[in-house]
Amino acid sequence: MHLFADITAHGLGHLAISAPVLNALAALEPGLRLSVRSLLPAAKLRERIAAPFTLIEAGSDFGFAMHDALRIEREASATAYRAAHAEWPQRVADEADFLRALAPDVVLSNVAYLPLAGAGMAGIPALAICPLNWADLFAHVFAGEAWAPPIHAQILAAYRSAHAFLRVTPGMPMPALDNLVPIAPVAARGTRHELGLHGDKAVLIGMGGIAHRLSIDNWPRLPGIRWLVPAEWQCRHPDAIAGESFGLPFTDLLASVDAVLTKPGYGTFTEAAGNGTPVLYQRREDWPEQDCLIDWLHKHARALEISAATLSTGKLQDALAALWQQPAPPCPATDGATTAARYIAGVARRSD
Template structure:
């Protein structure tokens, strides 16, 4: 009697973009393999995972990476990040052994990571195949920020060795160059396509047909803006995170509305965000214009911005404009742009096709 395949998925909790990349791939895999067992390890809350992953899964609440320590959504704390990497890699062999023991116990058919490198090293030690996927990798970012530090060489080598131990690294479009990963396999964009709830959403909000909805979403990192002090922009209604606790006739918290982020993004007339994979790809694929605030020295952002300038409608705003709420000119400029052809999110199907060979081998009990 054959047993269902078992996929162990490690999803970074550094923002929500990693989950936004993985969830559509899991949807394709579980549609093709309805009996697929999923174990998801992530520091994200279970309810956040369930909002994107529709099928049943076992959740291990833990983080095997931290990415970068952030002051806020667009500012890095490099000193704290350096300390965190040095602390983690001081116990590197112990951590790899721990993951290897976990995988020997769980016996998954494949370990799939976006984009922690530790589980890849642990899977290799346990003799279990692994694959990685992302638009970035921590080794390339680490080299960008810390390559000149005398303590960095060993850590960088351990990172690269872990990534290169995987069967493949699926680089999502748009993505960084990743020249140090010889098993790189480029795939197309990954994005959830929202349902068109524009009419229902406007009815909920009591908006007129010509009122514009602008969604503010900074992808899992706090970046509260003084929106209640902004000058009013006629005909614009803002959708903001509930944690901001803003009471204003032109502002509504979006979570209580009961729509998914993808649905809200598709229904919005614009989104305001930072450069991050999930929001950029989903804005383009849902045909939604985007205003963005650049991040402080984040190498991935230029790949994202260049791609969105070609495949979507976007415009940069400054920190001063954002804090003062001087956004009317930027929004009008954004809405006046000609819309290019909407890109198709082919990456989830391509990623699933790459992973299926390890999940369709029949295991006899």
């Protein structure tokens, strides 16, 4: 079986969903040949995807241009969408030619729509997997724009052309898709490690793979709290430690800390809940997917929302104390990857 997987580089959550599915599929299909197209760093892909794969370093979507992890850059996104769809029929034809030459048995997209349209033209079975789709988010952001309806129709038609859209839980309702197949949450489980902090509590700061540097250098010192931050921040706060210095995969690090500070995103929310890690989060600006994620998180994890003002000042001692005082619910089942892998394998067999 040859699977072509397209993984968007709009943050790391799409990889957090795709990797467990690809790993489960490799276990189900020992002879799996896997081709992955993504603009995510190869090291990030190989950290998560255990199965051998051929990397095609390219991207077929952009989702939205972002000011930072919390805010969409609306005008730049509008310009990019108009450019992407100016020659849409030719782009679909080119994608179909690319897929015919690659000759996969199945296309799996998370969650670009161009490969779905191209696969449809090429006669190759295609599936999407994600808690969101760009058609719904596009309609939310650009509702009322005179130029938007034809583009939205093309995006929606591409998603509808897929054999199925595997909507992971928690996910958006997606009423416009008649090929929706809801599945259980997909999230990797980590191994807890002792971090050697001599009794201090560790709070991991992870904003989901989109550039968003917090002003932690100016935060007050909180007794007994250590901040685990990305090494690229070169943080000067005396209680900050580069998360990479522990030499652990992200999911193991997430399972080993006392809390994670983040924004609403599928990967971090579901992996934190699945590994029993409490979550502090700041809402994103005008991001419709976050409501279903937040509702689910509060049912399955210790979680607390903080304001932008609280985050900017770093006065988080009271919020962390309140978070840790919450009763810990049972960790949710996160076995949707097996269901997705079986579905993909079934589609491949039917296409033989």
